[in-house]
Amino acid sequence: xxDTVVFILAAAICLTGALGVILARNPVHSALMLVxxxxxxxxxxVAQEAHFLAxxxxxxxxxxxxxxxxxxxxxxxxxxxxxxxxSVLPIQKWAALLFGAGSLAMLGVLIIVVKDPxxxxxxxxxxxxxxxxxxxxxxxxxxxxxYAFELTSLLLVIAVIGAVVLARKPKKVLDSVTEEGSEA
Amino acid sequence: xxxxxxxxxxxxxxxxxxxxxxxxxxxxxxxxLMCVELxxxxxxxxxxxxxxxxxxxxxxxxxxxxxxxxxxEVVVGLGLVVAILRRQPGTTADxxxxxxx
Numbered sequence: 001x002x003d004t005v006v007f008i009l010a011a012a013i014c015l016t017g018a019l020g021v022i023l024a025r026n027p028v029h030s031a032l033m034l035v036x037x038x039x040x041x042x043x044x045x046v047a048q049e050a051h052f053l054a055x056x057x058x059x060x061x062x063x064x065x066x067x068x069x070x071x072x073x074x075x076x077x078x079x080x081x082x083x084x085x086x087s088v089l090p091i092q093k094w095a096a097l098l099f100g101a102g103s104l105a106m107l108g109v110l111i112i113v114v115k116d117p118x119x120x121x122x123x124x125x126x127x128x129x130x131x132x133x134x135x136x137x138x139x140x141x142x143x144x145x146x147y148a149f150e151l152t153s154l155l156l157v158i159a160v161i162g163a164v165v166l167a168r169k170p171k172k173v174l175d176s177v178t179e180e181g182s183e184a
Numbered sequence: 185x186x187x188x189x190x191x192x193x194x195x196x197x198x199x200x201x202x203x204x205x206x207x208x209x210x211x212x213x214x215x216x217l218m219c220v221e222l223x224x225x226x227x228x229x230x231x232x233x234x235x236x237x238x239x240x241x242x243x244x245x246x247x248x249x250x251x252x253x254x255x256x257e258v259v260v261g262l263g264l265v266v267a268i269l270r271r272q273p274g275t276t277a278d279x280x281x282x283x284x285x
Contacts, residue, residue, distance in 0.1 A: 003186075003187050004186070004187055007187045007191060007192075011191075011195050014195065014199060015195075015198060015199075015202070018198075018199055018202040018203065018222050019202060021202075021203075021206060021215070021218050021219065021222060022202060022203075022205060022206030022209065022210060022215070022219060022222075027212055027214050027215055030214075030215050030218055031218065034218050034221060034222070037199070037222065037225065038225065041199075041225050041228070041229060044192065044195070044229055044232070045229075045232055047187075048192070048232050048233060048235075048236045049236065050232045050235070050236075050244050050247075052244075053228075053232065053244055053247050053248065053251075056248070056251060057251075060251055060255060061221070061225075061251070061254075064255070065221065065254070065255060065258050068258060068259070068262060069214060069217070069218065069258075069262070072214065072262045072265065072266060073214060075266065076265075076266065076269045076270075076273075077273075092208065092209070093209055095208065096205050096208030096209045097205065099204060099205065099208060100201050100202070100204065100205035103200075103201050103204065104197065104198070104201045107197035107200075107201070108194070108197070111190055111193050111194055111197065133244075136241045137241055137244055137245060137248070140241045140242060140244075140245045141245055141248065144242075144245075145245050145249075148249060152249060152252045152253070155252065155253065155256050156252065156255070156256055158256075159255075159256035159257075159259045159260050160259065162259075162260050162263065163259045163260060163262075163263040166260070166263035166264060166266070166267045167263050167266060167267065
């Protein structure tokens with residue numbers, strides 16, 4: 001009973017936030033609605049005994065990524081309301097709605113038709129339930145997936161270097177580029 | 185009413201579709217990145233639901249990697265957005281279609 005109430009409340013929070021992200025005219029409102037969705041997902045994670053992921057969800061997503069979004073919005077000063085009307089491709093809105101309805105119908109049919117999604121495959125990485133969630137996740141991460149884990153560290157270094165290179169403003173290169181742009 | 189794995193899958197599918205639709209109807213590159221985050225979260229929810237259904241911790245490990253990749257994606261994506269918008273304020277995704285300055 002409690003599970004049902006928690007699921008319905010968290011699902012309502014998630015969907016309200018998701019719709020708010022795509023419908024809010026102001027990017028700041030979109031970012032705050034995204035926080036709402038992420039908290040709802042964190043509640044769903046707790047309900048499914050993924051305690052570590054719920055904590056990471058709040059700390060990394062809501063705490064770091066959304067703050068980064070808000071920081072960039074404020075830095076660029078694009079926090080004014082934008083017109084949602086499309087001018088370049090008027091058909092785009094209908095195509096998007098068609099895409100949404102189509103994929104929703106497809107996924108819904110799949111979920112309804114495949115009543116028992118479990119294939120009967122044996123669990124490879126050990127049980128996911130119980131009070132030992134963090135320990136099991138750590139064991140899985142540092143034994144079976146240790147190469148993938150090391151590769152993600154490389155990925156993060158590359159991302160940081162890329163961000164630094166992108167954010168830097170080299171005077172000479174920028175001037176030559178703008179000159180070319182004005183000539184062309 | 186008991187909450188089964190199917191309900192979590194439905195919620196994940198809804199989040200994925202909402203994110204995909206937003207990606208298509210919004211022109212602000214920042215909001216488009218947020219919609220990508222929505223889609224990733226829908227998939228993460230499905231992974232965790234299957235991890236519990238199959239009693240396999242591997243699903244949660246995959247979600248961990250998705251979180252890392254999402255963080256890297258946001259860092260690079262926002263770097264690109266800052267670099268583009270600093271040169272051309274008010275740029276939308278439509279203006280970037282030709283990929284030239």
